[in-house]
Amino acid sequence: MPISIVQGRIVDPSQHLDRVCNLRFEAGKIIEIDTPPRDGDDIFDATGKIVAPGLIDMHVHLREPGREEDETIQTGTLAAIHGGFTSVACCPNTLPPIDTQATVEFIQQQAARSGNCNVFVLCCISKNREGKELAELGQLFESGAVACSDDGSPVEDAELTRRAFEYCLMFDKPLLSHAEVTSLTKGGVMHEGKVSMLLGLRGMPVGADDVMIAQDITLAEITGGKLHVMHVSTEGAVGLIRRAKSRGIRVTAEVTPHHLTLTDEALKTYNSNFKMSPPLRSQDHVDACIEGLRDGTLDVIASDHAPHAAEKKMRELDQAPFGIIGLETMLPIVITKLVRPGILDWQGAIAKLSTNPAKILGLSNGIQPKGTLQVGADADVTIIDPDTTWTVRPEDFHSKSKNSPYLGWQMYGKAAAVYVGGKRKL
Ligand SMILES: [Zn+2]
Ligand SMILES: [Zn+2]
Numbered sequence: 001m002p003i004s005i006v007q008g009r010i011v012d013p014s015q016h017l018d019r020v021c022n023l024r025f026e027a028g029k030i031i032e033i034d035t036p037p038r039d040g041d042d043i044f045d046a047t048g049k050i051v052a053p054g055l056i057d058m059h060v061h062l063r064e065p066g067r068e069e070d071e072t073i074q075t076g077t078l079a080a081i082h083g084g085f086t087s088v089a090c091c092p093n094t095l096p097p098i099d100t101q102a103t104v105e106f107i108q109q110q111a112a113r114s115g116n117c118n119v120f121v122l123c124c125i126s127k128n129r130e131g132k133e134l135a136e137l138g139q140l141f142e143s144g145a146v147a148c149s150d151d152g153s154p155v156e157d158a159e160l161t162r163r164a165f166e167y168c169l170m171f172d173k174p175l176l177s178h179a180e181v182t183s184l185t186k187g188g189v190m191h192e193g194k195v196s197m198l199l200g201l202r203g204m205p206v207g208a209d210d211v212m213i214a215q216d217i218t219l220a221e222i223t224g225g226k227l228h229v230m231h232v233s234t235e236g237a238v239g240l241i242r243r244a245k246s247r248g249i250r251v252t253a254e255v256t257p258h259h260l261t262l263t264d265e266a267l268k269t270y271n272s273n274f275k276m277s278p279p280l281r282s283q284d285h286v287d288a289c290i291e292g293l294r295d296g297t298l299d300v301i302a303s304d305h306a307p308h309a310a311e312k313k314m315r316e317l318d319q320a321p322f323g324i325i326g327l328e329t330m331l332p333i334v335i336t337k338l339v340r341p342g343i344l345d346w347q348g349a350i351a352k353l354s355t356n357p358a359k360i361l362g363l364s365n366g367i368q369p370k371g372t373l374q375v376g377a378d379a380d381v382t383i384i385d386p387d388t389t390w391t392v393r394p395e396d397f398h399s400k401s402k403n404s405p406y407l408g409w410q411m412y413g414k415a416a417a418v419y420v421g422g423k424r425k426l
Contacts, residue, residue, distance in 0.1 A: 001026075001040065001041070001042050002024055002025065002026040002031070002038065002040070002041045002042070003024070003025055003026070003041065003042045003043075003044065003379075003419070003422065004022055004023070004024045004036075004037035004038075004041040004042070004043050004044070005022065005023040005024075005044045005046050005051055005381065005383065006022045006037055006043055006044065006045055006046065006047075007020060007022070007045060007046055007047040008020065008021075008022075008023070008046025008047070008049050008050065008051035008383060009046075009049070009050050009051065009346075010023060010033070010051045010052075010373065011050050011051070011052050011346045011347060011350045012052070012053055012350070012355075012372060012373040012374075013347050013348075013350055013351040013354075013355045014053065014355050014364070014371060014372035014373070014374060015372070015373070015374060016347075017033075017373070018346065018347055021033060021034045022034060022035060022036065022037065023051055023373060023381070024037070024041070025379035025381070025419070025422050026379075026422065027422065028378060028379050028421040028422040028423075029376060029377070029378065029379055029422070030373055030374065030375050030376065030377050030378075030379055031375060032375065033373065033375065044383070044417060046383055046416075048385070048387070049383050049384060049385050049386070049416055050346060050350075050383070050384040050386055051373075051381060051382075051383050051384075052350045052353075052354060052373075052381070052382045052383075052384060053350065053354045053355065053358075053370070053371050053372050053373050053377070053380065053381065053382070054085070054086025054087060054354065054370065054371075054378075054380025054381055054382050054418070054419070054420065055083075055084050055085045055086060055087075055331065055350075055353045055354050055382045055415075056085065056086070056087040056088070056089075056353070056354050056357040056358055056361075056363070056370060056371060057080065057083075057085050057087075057088045057089070057302055057303050057305065057327060057330065057353075057357075058088075058089040058254065058300060058302050058357040058360065058361055059089065059091065059151070059176075059230055059231070059254060059256075059302035059303060059304045059305075060076065060080070060088040060089065060090050060091065060302075060303060060304075060305040060327065061076075061090065061091050061093065061304075061305055061306045061307065061323070062076040062077070062088075062090040062091075062094075062107075062119070063076070063094065063307060064076075064094065064107075064110060065094050065095060065096065065103070065106065066094050066095025066096065067094065067095060069309045069400075070307040070308050070309050070312075070400060070401050071307040071399060071400045071401060072110075072400065073090075073107065073110040073111055073114050073119065074110070074113075074114040074116070075398065075399060075400040076088070076090075076305070076307070076327070076399065076400075077111065077114050077116035077117045077119060078114070078116050078398045079305070079325070079327040079328050079397065079398040079399035080116065080117045080327050081116050081117055081398075081418050081420075081425045081426050082327075082328055082398045082415070082426060083303075083327040083328040083329070083330060083331055083415065084331045084382045084384065084414070084415030084418060084426075085117055085327065085382075085418075086117050086118060086370075086380035086381070086382060086418060086419070086420045086425075087117055087118040087119075087120060087358075087363070087370060087380065088117060088118070088119055088120070088305075088327075089119075089120040089121070089122050089146060089147070089357075089361060090107065090119055090120070090121060090122060091122050091149060091151045091152070092121075092122050092123055092124045092129070092148075092149065092150070092151070093129060093150075093151055093152035093153070096128075097124050097128055097129045098121060098122070098123050098124055098140075098145070099123065099124040099126075099127055099128060099129070099135040099136075099140070100136075100140075101136075101139050101140065101142075101143040104121050104123060104140060104143045104144055104145055105143060105144075107119060107121050108121065108144060116420070116425060117418075117420055117425070118370075118380070118420065118421075120146045120361060120363070121144060121145045121146065122145060122146065122147050122148065122149045122151070122176060123135060123137070123140035123141070123145035123147075123148050123149075124140075124148065124149070124150055125137075125148045125149060125150045125155050125160075125161075125164045125175065126150055126155060126160060126164075129150045129152065129153055131150060131153060131154070131155045131156060131157055131160065132157070132160070133160075134160060134163055134164060134167065135148070137164065137167040137168065137171070137173075138167065138170070138171065141171040141173055145173075146173065146361045146362060146363070147168075147173050147174045147175070147176050147228070147360075147361055147362075148164065148168065148173065148175055148176065149175070149176035149177070149178065149230070150178065151176065151178040151230060152178060153178060153180075153182075154177070154178050154179055154180040154181070154182065154212055155177070156181065156182065156212070158215055158219060161175070161215070161216065161219050162219050162222065162223055164225075165219055165220060165223035165224075165225030165227075166223055166225070168225050168226065169223060169224060169225050169226075172226075172362065173226070173362065174226040174227070174228045174252070174360055174361070174362075175216075175220075175225060175226065175227055175228065176228045176230055177212070177213070177216045177227060177228065177229055177230060178230050178231070179209050179212035179213045179216060179229060179230070179237075180208050180209060180212055180277070180278070181207070181208045181211050181212050182208075184204070184205055184207055184208035184211070185204040185205075185208045185277075187202045188202050188203055188204035188279070189201045189202050189203075189204075189267075189275065189279075189317060189318050190202075190203060190204065190264055190267045190275065190279045190280070191203060191204060191206075191264040191279040191280060191281045191282060191285075192204055192205040192206075193264060193281075193282050194282070195264040195265060195267060195268065195282070196264070196267075198268075199267060199268065199270075201267070201317070201318070202318075204277070204278070204279050206233075206234040206235070206236055206237075206281070206285065207236075208278075209232075209233060209234050209236070209237055209278055210234055210236035210237055210240065213229055213232075213236075213237050213240050213241070214240055216229065217240060217241070217244045217249060217251055220244075220249055220250060220251055221244070221247075221249045224250070225250065226250045226251075226252075227249075227250065227251045227252070228251070228252045228253065228254070228360055229241060229251065229252070229253040229254070230254055230302070230304070231254065231255065231256050231259065231278055231302075231304050232253050232254065232255050232259070232289060232292070232298055233255070233256075233259045233278040233279070233280075233281050233285060233289065234278075234281060234285050234288070235284060235285050235288035235289075237253075238288045238289060238291070238292035238297055238298070239288075241253045241292070241297050241298070242292065242295070242297040245297065252299045252300070252356075252360050253292075253297065253298050253299060253300070254298065254299065254300035254301065254302040254357075255289050255292070255293055255298045255300075255301060255302075256301070256302060256303060256304045256326065257301060257303065257326060257329065257330050257333040257334065257337075258276065258280065258324065258326070258405060259278070259280070259281065259285075259286065259289055260286060260289055260290055260293065260301075260333075260337065260338070261286075261333060261337050262274065262280045262286075262405060263280055263281065263282055263283050263286055264279065264280050264281060264282055266280055266405065267280070267317075270317050271405075272313045272314070272315070272317055272320035272403075273313065273324055273403050273404060273405045273407070274324075274405050275317060275320055275321075275322055275323075276304070276306070276322050276323050276324055277322040277323070290343060293338075293343070293344070293352070294343060294344070294348075298352075299352065299356040299357075299360065300352050300353075300356050300357050300360065301330065301334060301349075301352045301353055302357070303325075303326030303327055303330045304323070304324075304326060305325050305326045305327045305399070306322070306323025306324060306325065306326075306403075307323075307325050307399055307400060307401030307403065308320075308321050308323060308401055308403050309400075309401055310401070310402065310403070313401075313403045323403070324403050324404055324405055325397065325399045325401055325402070325403055325404050326404075327399060328396075328397055328398065328399065329392060329404060329406045329409075329411070330353075331353070331384065331413065331414065331415060332390075332392075332411035332412065332413050332414050333406070333411070334349050334352075334353065335349075335384075335386055335411075335412050335413035336410075336411050336412045336413065339386070339413075340412060354370075354371045354382075355371040355372065356371075357371065358370040358371025358372070359371065378421055378422075379419055379421060379422035380419065380420055380421065381417075381418070381419040382415055382417075382418055382419075383415070383416045383417040383418070384413060384414070384415055384416060385413060385414060385415075385416040386412070386413045387412065387413065388412070388413060388414060388416075389410060389411065389412055390410075390411055390414065391408065391409070391410055391411070392404065392406045392407055392408060392409045392411060393407070393408075394407055
């Protein structure tokens, strides 16, 4: 049965569209925009709501295989749907890591069985994520991996990164970099600065990110490869990426909601839900990230959803693992902290949450276009209630883990309905 979404405010940056009109889809594809519903249509009244191309979180840890106590593909994709996402890209730091075709196919099968959102696989750059030997990138891309990353760890070896860029270029895939000089971060718990000194905790200096990003940018320039910098958190990184873009180097970048809204001051609570890598920085870095987001230096907002079971996060701060969940709070944070204060308009917000990640991952053209509501595109649609208010409570998360720094926060807005391939999932 055709579905008509009526009277919603359609925000689609791919068509520079922002006005109240109707959207119609059938058999998993968008078939009409701006036409009245027909007899027999299933009608969704979206009055007062935003109708957007399905949101895409391009940086998610689903933990399966190997760490099902933290998250599974089933629970992670369910959390994604409740957060308003129709697609996620999952990171390869699983056990075993995603460095073989068999593991790529396992993820694809588990995602299909879960039947929640689309899951796009990121494969390893190096075998076993050891940063020593290249993974079989050609085979991995052919089996469906959309990009490669050793996320969780950097690839520090410049020659290995250079060769990875050359392989990626042959398949027109981006390399996603977790940029970190590990000799500078060893033993670190939080951002190196006044607060780490005050608390007597070992710091992770901004240089650890900036030095590696400079190396990655240089190698992208030399090879002509496409670099995507994950979780940008420093003023220096924003500056490096801004300059690289102005010189025509193929670099894109993402920032997480937490690096836009929280600072290292939060560590004064010793609460491990504020411990992540890269760490929460000081306010000047947060301000630089917001400016980078506003001026287009940072293309994407991604959650770096990193679930950890409660018993792991309850350890002492220096023993607790890095990372926080983010799928179910990202859209509300964007609305509450970026759209409502006027830092981003709706076009900008949806570009960073859907259109841009689709372009970077190569999903915006081809036979199954994502990140757009153009006629013929997949009917992946997120309908957002921008005004509803709610409080973040651990018992409401669909993720298996509850390690959020936003517990107790008052939020504006959340997903009201989610269609994946024309099927209603929320
Ligand atoms: Zn990372
Ligand atoms: Zn990550």
